[in-house]
Amino acid sequence: MDILQIVSSNVPTSHSVAYSCVLTNKWSMATHPFDYANISGSAHWTSPVLVAHSTSYELWSPGKLASPGVENVAETGVTSMLRQESGVSQTKGTGAGELIIGRDQFNAIDPPEVFDPILLTPDFPLLSTISMVAPSPDWFTGMYNFSPINMAQQVWYQSFEIATYPWDAGTEQGETYSINNDPENPHHPISRLTKETIPSNGIILDPSGTEVLHMAVWNCVLETANHLGGSRALLKEEAPTEAPRGVRGLAVKSSSPTNLSPGEEVRSLLKTLSTHAPSDLRGLAV
Numbered sequence: 548m549d550i551l552q553i554v555s556s557n558v559p560t561s562h563s564v565a566y567s568c569v570l571t572n573k574w575s576m577a578t579h580p581f582d583y584a585n586i587s588g589s590a591h592w593t594s595p596v597l598v599a600h601s602t603s604y605e606l607w608s609p610g611k612l613a614s615p616g617v618e619n620v621a622e623t624g625v626t627s628m629l630r631q632e633s634g635v636s637q638t639k640g641t642g643a644g645e646l647i648i649g650r651d652q653f654n655a656i657d658p659p660e661v662f663d664p665i666l667l668t669p670d671f672p673l674l675s676t677i678s679m680v681a682p683s684p685d686w687f688t689g690m691y692n693f694s695p696i697n698m699a700q701q702v703w704y705q706s707f708e709i710a711t712y713p714w715d716a717g718t719e720q721g722e723t724y725s726i727n728n729d730p731e732n733p734h735h736p737i738s739r740l741t742k743e744t745i746p747s748n749g750i751i752l753d754p755s756g757t758e759v760l761h762m763a764v765w766n767c768v769l770e771t772a773n774h775l776g777g778s779r780a781l782l783k784e785e786a787p788t789e790a791p792r793g794v795r796g797l798a799v800k801s802s803s804p805t806n807l808s809p810g811e812e813v814r815s816l817l818k819t820l821s822t823h824a825p826s827d828l829r830g831l832a833v
């Protein structure tokens with residue numbers, strides 16, 4: 548993954564923060580022409596998964612074997628097993644924090660996707676994401692173990708923009724944009740699809756045939772900051788049905804005093820009064 552841009556905030560890492568992230572597609576005929584015409588109408592990103600976590604947990608990383616949940620996402624886009632895995636980790640306290648799941652995003656028709664804000668805390672300061680290159684054998688994109696922290700100043704980033712490349716989960720054979728292939732037995736470690744590692748037919752190469760370009764850009768903006776992230780997460784666990792974010796915010800605000808500045812109070816109130824898309828509020832919050 549390439550970090551395209553980072554901007555530091557003045558929010559210390561002792562606070563919890565919520566990031567609003569956007570996924571922008573960069574996979575097209577213009578950038579990845581080989582065989583793209585065959586799938587241009589169906590090419591999409593399956594429901595992206597965003598996970599906040601500690602260093603004790605990895606969603607995926609290069610050289611590691613894919614978990615069954617990651618295999619499912621990479622091969623089919625189905626997220627249920629990944630949710631189960633992270634849920635077990637949350638329960639056992641082995642490093643998974645909040646998990647956010649988006650929706651399918653079709654290259655030809657869908658605008659960049661805005662996700663529900665994801666909570667990062669001093670205990671869960673890392674962010675990993677995954678979404679399937681669909682259709683494909685077991686290819687996916689996403690970021691892994693990203694730390695949105697300015698270490699020198701010990702503050703969170705105000706915003707960050709990351710370009711992500713295609714990866715092979717190592718669980719299924721297949722050399723083009725098709726979903727029915729034989730499994731890899733045994734599984735291979737997760738590896739990046741580069742000019743050196745792609746199938747010999749040249750799929751996913753750029754028009755000049757010299758490199759594999761990134762396929763997506765993730766842009767995240769710090770939306771809110773407080774020191775009550777743990778409370779918010781707990782409230783969410785207790786009321787998992789459909790409590791809108793604003794209600795959670797209210798509950799957190801009334802449960803304990805905050806350390807927000809007057810301006811932040813106003814923004815927090817505005818946030819509380821709306822249950823609509825975070826993009827409506829992002830301008831206010833930053």
Ligand SMILES: [Ca+2]
Pocket residue numbers: 684685715716717718719720721
């Ligand atoms: Ca494969």
